[in-house]
Amino acid sequence: MPNADMAALLARLAQARVGQPSRYEVPFPQARAQLLAEREPWLNDGPACDVSLRSFSAAGRSIGMQVVRPGQCEANRVLVYLHGGGWCVGSSRTHEAIVRRLAHALKCVAWSIDYALAPEQPFPAGLGDCVAAIEQAAREHPGARIIVAGDSAGANLALGAAMYLRDRCAAGIEATLPDALLLFYGVYTDSLSGSSMAAYGDGRYGLSIAAHQRYLNAYFDQCLDQKTDAGGALSDRRYAFQLNPAADLSGLPPTFLVAAEIDILRDQTWEMASSLRAAGNEMDVMEVPGVTHGFLAYGAVLTEVGTVIARAAQFAQRQP
Template identity: 40%
Template sequence: MAMDRFIRALIQWQTADRPAPARTLTVEQVRRRYAAHATRGRNGAAPPEVAKTADQQIDGGDGTFGVRTYLPATDRGRLVTYLHGGGWTVGDIDTHDPVCRRIASALGAAVVSVDYRRAPEHPHPGPLNDGIAAAEWADRAFPGRDHVIAGDSAGGALALGIALHRRDHGCAAFAAQLLVYPPADPSLLSESTRRYGTGYLSELDDLYWYYDQYLPDLESRTDPAIDLLNADLRGLPPTVIGTAEFDPLHDDGVELAARMAASGVDVQHIPAAGLVHGYLLMADLVPAAAAVTRDVLAAVERKLTSPPMAH
């Protein structure tokens, strides 16, 4: 499909701006740039309304980190623990505030957005462990709810890692999981990385840099929580995977969905024709991104309300 015209304009604007590769900047400079782009993507729109938000610190076992809780205007007894994207290195609960508000509103769910400690200060498994602790905290704070684990980009990989941890440690299973354009293959050798690795807002060289920050020990890249395509994917909760057409990580999501299906997981793949990596952050600026965001959340709704698929 042809690229969305709003996305094409964004790419032309960024090309004119000539952004420096991440590896030529300090981590703090990359973080500030990411936050500025996320804010600009809101186009001055008012954030989706929720009944209440609250920020607090929780114990991660080896220190504290933040969570932001959203209570929906219409509470349907759901719970979502959300892990933000940003290559495990950038992004935070503020950059993804509108995303979490949309989730709370669409699903009628309390949302716990995790401000996990980031690389390179906290490499793997630090962010993963914070996510595990946050999901456990959410269960205690909101007992008896259908609990969805969710995330976008690096946060999607963390969400799946948390689901694998729960399965392997005999913890209560999630009711569903949502993974939007997740990185699943640390080799970055897919066809989509070759085809869309330059000039589509998410640069392949930056993806390599993110992996270097999060996984400075190369041996750790074989960890099943990182090399997700080679993980044992059996016994996972009903899953929705969103991908973007013009995304270096497109093939990661497609292949992950196929391997989940082959492992007996109830999984639905929602493609985003014409869009790029990061479309959840563009919903206020790009109508097609808003539409696909609604589609992925509607798919999660179906996973929560439909009987389990037989395998």
């Protein structure tokens, strides 16, 4: 069950949506606008930072982002943040409060990436943009530690990008392996089974199995290249869903994982934690009781947000 603050927040959000269609059911362009409208009242939460817009070019296209710079900023770290939203909705703006909190805690500049969204640009377009952003951050900040973070689908992209970059390095191709990963209530498999799916799949606390399946379909099922192969191509299924039995999880950066108790994706975080540990990686994992998927956006009313951000920053900062 939600804790008292989470329950009050859910009631408040439900009241704000009265008379509106579910954003999990409307066309994706409408869902994007609706999510932004829902998040706007919460975007002034957290520490003040300088926020600017910029873009860079990669693979013949322009990739936009927010650059978030806290008051205390150290030159030896850069945070690359990948927003959630089922690979189909969300933006650097909808997740600005989360990124400001993380940048402030890490005392470093943050790049919040507006990667390509499905279904207009399905897998692996968004993943390619995330890889390009990590490489660009390393080029522009030589010698800095690169910390890659993401929530939900963004956590999936962060881990997929790290695996791809690891494989590039192993193949003798110049690439930037991140120094740490911070993964918040991520999706790591296209499976719809498990105890947390069964417990919360009806959507009474937000993300439902039906909505999640719609995101999965839009992101991946429309892509013609669904095979798993040994070529290390960006379109390899192992980079899309990292709990694929064929995926190699060894040799990855130190990883901090967070699960929300009341979330259909909760079990996936614990399975990923076990798999990363079994593969010999340094990792830490925590589950936040009484909160739902997406809770990090509501630090103004949920004290758990500050706790999670602090733990994540401590993990990243203690890495050599």
